[in-house]
Amino acid sequence: MEYGAWACSARTHNLSMSLGAMSSANDYEVCVECEEPITDTKKGFHIRGKNPRAYHKACFNGYVCAGCNEYIKKGSVSKAQNKRWHQQCFTCDKCFKPIDGSFLTKGDKKYCKKCYNNEFGVRCKVCDDFIMGHILKYNGDGYHYGCIKCDYCGKFFQDGAHLSVKGGKFIHNDCKVQKKGATKGDYDAVRANKARIENEGQYDDDNLSEFERECLKEHNKKREDHHVKPLVWSEECAQHARSWVKKLLQQDALMHDTQSGMGENCGYFNSSSASTKSDTTWAVNVCNMWYNETEKYDFSINEYQQQTGHFTQMIWKSTERMGCAIAKKGTRVYVVANYYPPGNWVGKYKDNVFEI
Helix, strand or coil: CEEEECEECCCCCCCCCCEEECCCCCCCEECCCCCCEECCHHHEEEECCCCCEEEECCCCCCEECCCCCCEECCCCCEEECCEEECCCCCECCCCCCECCCEEEEECCEEECHHHHHHHHCCEECCCCCECCCCCEEECCEEECHHHCECCCCCCECCCCCCEEEECCEEEEHHHHHHHHCCCCCCHHHHHHHHHHHHCCCCCCHHHCCHHHHHHHHHHHHHHHHCCCCCCEECHHHHHHHHHHHHHHHHHCCCEECCCCCCEEEEEEEECCCCCCCCHHHHHHHHHHHHHHHHHHCCCCCCCCCCCCHHHHHHHCCCCCEEEEEEEEECCEEEEEEEEECCCCCCCCHHHHCCCC
């Protein structure tokens, strides 16, 4: 799903989608605007459509409507989907009424809000209103983030907030860190991973997928900048990441596995180019998104700070291994990276997070 809104404009831009050059001046054509003959084909052009017309280039000051292929004179022009429209031609593909203001898309179709909600809308289980924007899904139900509270702090969630769900209770990840001391998982789960992960053999990077290889590479570039050793690939971490990212895609919800005993970073994108961008590009994008939290991190404090956990986990000194996975469907892209030993332990930041 994408959102959009049209805006008015009167500037002249690229006309190539519906214009054609003149090929002959043997039979002079008359400019529709000035009603003078076009004697030089280099100074004129055609507008193709139901009613082909000719113009002097100097006389044309407008657009061609993507709906009716007719000339839009200077004045109010609707701009949407990188095209120009008569306002009456920009219509909902369901009810066919002109769209006044914002609109939504599904595939190559555009809809007014009412028709989109009737066709695809999800109602919030709490308030019963349609959900516009991020949808939090749990056990088949949809929620507005702002309609549910954190079970630890009692505050409502902000749209798109990172959270965990345990036993039907929603928890801010930041609250979980403060209360339990570890980013993800409890101490028993961390200890249970020790023998299994630390006894893994060396994994050949040639066997990694495009996404896995680039994600590991991006992590180690950033770790080098912060004076810590590079990570090595863990197939155990990767297997968990593959399983968890599939669950996120199925539930269409961004949440952490609180029982994995691993460090965990999750990422989500909603993009019309989800299927056309390479996995290498998505690996770079998500690593940059996580790492950019460094702008919020105060190294003079160098202790747990809200909204910086993805960054600190990436460069956590004592973390030695990682595995990651990506899952895509339609416009949605989910990414999960798991780490061992996990980072973000309260009281351990000064020993593990270093400034460039």
